[in-house]
Amino acid sequence: MSAQKCDCSEKLVAWLDGELSIDEAAYLEQHLAACLECGTKVDAYKKVSVAVQAYWHAATTSGTHRAAPLRVLPYVGAAAAAAAMAFFLLRPHPRPFEPAVQPAPATSSVVAVPDAKPASPPSPHIKPVRVRHSTESPQSLQTNSPPTESAVQIAIPAEALFPQGAVPQGVAFVADLSIAPDGSPQRLHLEPQLIQFERSR
Amino acid sequence: MYRELRKPLLRYLVCLGLSSDEAQDVVQDAFLSLHHHLAAGGSQENIRSWLFRVAHNQARNRQNRYDRRFAAPLEDRENLISDQTTPERAVLDKEKFQQMAKAIRLLTASEQECVFLRAGGLRYREIGEVLGMSTSTVSDTVSRAIKKLAEKFK
Numbered sequence: 273m274s275a276q277k278c279d280c281s282e283k284l285v286a287w288l289d290g291e292l293s294i295d296e297a298a299y300l301e302q303h304l305a306a307c308l309e310c311g312t313k314v315d316a317y318k319k320v321s322v323a324v325q326a327y328w329h330a331a332t333t334s335g336t337h338r339a340a341p342l343r344v345l346p347y348v349g350a351a352a353a354a355a356a357m358a359f360f361l362l363r364p365h366p367r368p369f370e371p372a373v374q375p376a377p378a379t380s381s382v383v384a385v386p387d388a389k390p391a392s393p394p395s396p397h398i399k400p401v402r403v404r405h406s407t408e409s410p411q412s413l414q415t416n417s418p419p420t421e422s423a424v425q426i427a428i429p430a431e432a433l434f435p436q437g438a439v440p441q442g443v444a445f446v447a448d449l450s451i452a453p454d455g456s457p458q459r460l461h462l463e464p465q466l467i468q469f470e471r472s473r
Numbered sequence: 474m475y476r477e478l479r480k481p482l483l484r485y486l487v488c489l490g491l492s493s494d495e496a497q498d499v500v501q502d503a504f505l506s507l508h509h510h511l512a513a514g515g516s517q518e519n520i521r522s523w524l525f526r527v528a529h530n531q532a533r534n535r536q537n538r539y540d541r542r543f544a545a546p547l548e549d550r551e552n553l554i555s556d557q558t559t560p561e562r563a564v565l566d567k568e569k570f571q572q573m574a575k576a577i578r579l580l581t582a583s584e585q586e587c588v589f590l591r592a593g594g595l596r597y598r599e600i601g602e603v604l605g606m607s608t609s610t611v612s613d614t615v616s617r618a619i620k621k622l623a624e625k626f627k
Contacts, residue, residue, distance in 0.1 A: 282613075282616060283616075284616070285612075285615055285616040285619045285620075286597070286612045286615070286616065289591065289596075289597065289615070291596070291597045291612060313623075316623040316626070316627070317619050317620075317623055319623075319626065320619055320622045320623045320626055321592075321619065323569065323573055323622075323626065324573065324577075324588055324591075324592050324622065325592050326569075326573075327570060327573040327574070327577070327592075328484055328488055328589060328592035328593070329484070330566070330570055
């Protein structure tokens with residue numbers, strides 16, 4: 273039987289895949305028990321099917337893993353850039369209306385930029401400086417929409433920008449600044465505000 | 474359903490030669506189409522093959538549009554496989570992977586599609602629905618493809 277070419281070999285793959293009818297499968301299994309050639313073929317097909325499966329698996333595990341982290345980076349980058357920009361824009365700016373304020377030393381290392389609750393009442397030791405775009409919706413960091421119509425508020429503790437004691441108690445600054453689509457600052461306006469006034473708003 | 478079918482769809486598309494970004498786009502589009510399809514009162518039967526068919530057609534459209542060589546992305550990926558394993562295993566896996574990639578590239582387009590859909594766990598009937606063939610043609614095609622591959626791996 274093994275010498276002669278049996279038509280069963282056409283159905284071996286379908287049998288492996290469970291695609292034969294019950295009758296066909298039963299017939300083939302009977303045949304397999306007797307035909308050495310078909311038995312060898314089935315083993316080879318099984319092996320190759322496993323290899324294809326492995327290939328199919330390997331083909332995408334690397335691809336999907338690589339794509340994921342890239343999606344996060346723009347946001348992190350944007351947040352970091354905004355924080356850095358706010359810090360550098362605010363620090364060296366002269367404040368003619370507040371003679372007691374000294375520019376921070378260039379080595380000032382701790383920059384705390386709390387990312388939430390800019391409107392919460394400040395503690396007695398923290399004088400928030402708010403950085404604003406021209407309008408009020410706080411969304412520009414989350415999306416890639418044009419920055420012209422959006423605004424963001426960042427509260428920076430005064431201690432991070434000025435030496436201890438340089439800013440009198442009860443005074444906060446609001447910095448209005450516009451950022452052009454290319455990321456450059458267009459307008460910076462610092463305005464001192466009493467914290468009492470901020471609270472009552 | 475999204476969770477269950479997303480990965481197999483991605484795999485199929487990448488095997489067809491799409492980049493992983495393109496594949497993700499196509500899968501998103503396919504699920505969006507499914508949403509519209511169901512919202513418009515479309516048939517809820519054979520959703521799996523429905524999704525594969527939509528994804529398959531989109532993938533083929535993209536490939537035609539960019540007139541891309543079918544196997545090019547597979548070659549790129551051959552270098553990625555060695556990343557997570559030990560050197561010896563990596564060499565082995567990479568060798569096997571390249572062998573398999575080469576052997577699969579020698580198959581006809583429809584043989585490749587059948588083999589990949591089969592690897593994705595689709596039944597012959599479903600493969601037929603995706604590719605627009607009869608079940609018996611699928612059976613013949615799969616059988617022929619596996620035989621060819623088995624020849625290479627003797």
